[in-house]
Amino acid sequence: MNDRTLPTTDSYQKARLARDARYDGKFFVAVKTTKIYCRPICPANPPKEDNVLYYPSAAQAQEAGFRPCLRCRPETAPNSSAWLGSEAILRKAMQRIQSGALNTQSIEQFSESLGISDRYLRKIFQQHLGMSPQSYANHLRLMLAKQLLQQTQLPITDIALSSGFNSVRRFNDSFKNTMRLSPSELRQKSSSDSDESLTIELKLHYRPPYNWSQMQQFLKQRELTAIETVTDNSYSRTFTLNQTSGFFCSTHEAQKHRFHVSIELSDNTQLMPVIAKIKTVLDLDSDVITIEQHLAKDTKLKSALTKGLRLPACWNTFDAGIKAILGQQVSVKAAYGHAQQLIERVGSRYNERYQLFPTPKQVMQADLSFLKMPHKRKQTLTDFAAWFVESERSHQSIDLADILDIKGIGPWSYEYIKLRSGQDSDAFPAKDLGVLKALKAHDITETDHWSPWRSYATLHLWNSL
Secondary structure, rough: OOOOOEEOOOOHHHHHHHHHHHHHHOEEEOOOOOOEEEEEOOOOOOOHHHHHHEEHHHHHHOOOOOOOOOOOOOOHOOOOOOOHOHHHHHHHHHHHHHHHHHHHHOOHHHHHOOOOOHHHHHHHHHHOOOOOHHHHHHHHHHHHHHHHHHHOOHHHHHHHHHHOOOOOHHHHHHHHHOOOOOOHHHHHHHHOOOOOOOOEEEEOOOOOOOOOHHHHHHHHHHHOOEEHHHOOOOOEEEEOOOEEEEEEEEEEEEOOOEEEEEEEEEHHHHHHHHHHHHHHHHHOOHHHHHHHHHHHOOOHHHHHOOOOOOOOOOOHHHHHHHHHOOOOOOOOHHHHHHHHHHHHOOOOEEEOOOOOOOHHEEEHHHOOOOOOOHHHHHHHHHHHHHHHHHHHHHHOOOOHHHHHOOOOOHHHHHHHHHHHHHOOOOOOOOOOOHHHHHHHHHHOOOOHOOOOOOOHHHHHHHHHH
């Protein structure tokens, strides 16, 4: 048995035979006779158990010499890193690589941004995944390319660049070596169900349960019509990322446990990080069953839990920070009224209907006298934006704790920003009025044992009011 495989257990066998969507992305099924690996929900006839190996990730199955299935499309499975355990630095590195970091940085630059040596980075990847960081990055590029080939009609040259390859020749060679098919051959096999338009249309899956009604309600209460639209079954908004502007619309398809996402981009080379951001905004990769089981150990909190609750994230940390500052000591409605004004007066136009959320430089240079709020809070907005501009100018990796040095930003704002940025599952604004009210209602005095899922506990508490 390959030392990267998972031990065969009844739970894995039962999950794949039942095509249980709750296990989608948690493990992958490699078939020794065909040399193909699948998701546990693959519609093909299930192979005999003697012919099966189980892998914790698609990358490990691919590294062992298996090809991705053309029917169940392993590249569309929700991500899962629960098997990493407490390896926080590896989890962080994998998340950044999933966002395309190694498409633009050398391994040395990337390691330095993580605060470790490239030698140590290679060591932990080899120890836990059995491959190098570069091999993992190449796997992600190939999987995105496969998804684009099967779900869009983008030209192959565009797909190569959108997936993070710096040349079409390198893309063709790498793709053929892994898939045993050329990109054009794969497209011919998939032409019957690919989208005929040139827009980027993708299907992003999640593991159920997913409480869309709660997510939709949360987003609707905070809707900023200048940049976003929330309907009964969709969420769309404009965005900027790495000097690229764009727009996405995500439509919930509950029966298929996925969102149909259409994406417009001014620069398709930023597609990989944009997809990663959309997954964070909609919280598609969380293992909510594990989170809820952990939180339910607290019998007092258990009655406040809502099944399938997800954590709605802002587009980025700056977005979350501006909203946190505008929300200090005012209602949600008042805070988002201020945010709407800021976008309309300071942000750039996207098209006839929408604008873009202001950049740090735009906020830093803006005259904020139109905002009807204390002068000190306007100065905090300016100082927060200036801190972001300086961080971007110096190419420093942002240490969010530094914002506590900005006058007007205290522990509540700091924890709220961490929670809404989607980067920290353990943020906890302990002094939030809603949290305090919910804690009192449920007679809860201790919360430390909720770690590492206190961000989710916070949302459950808010939702219980």
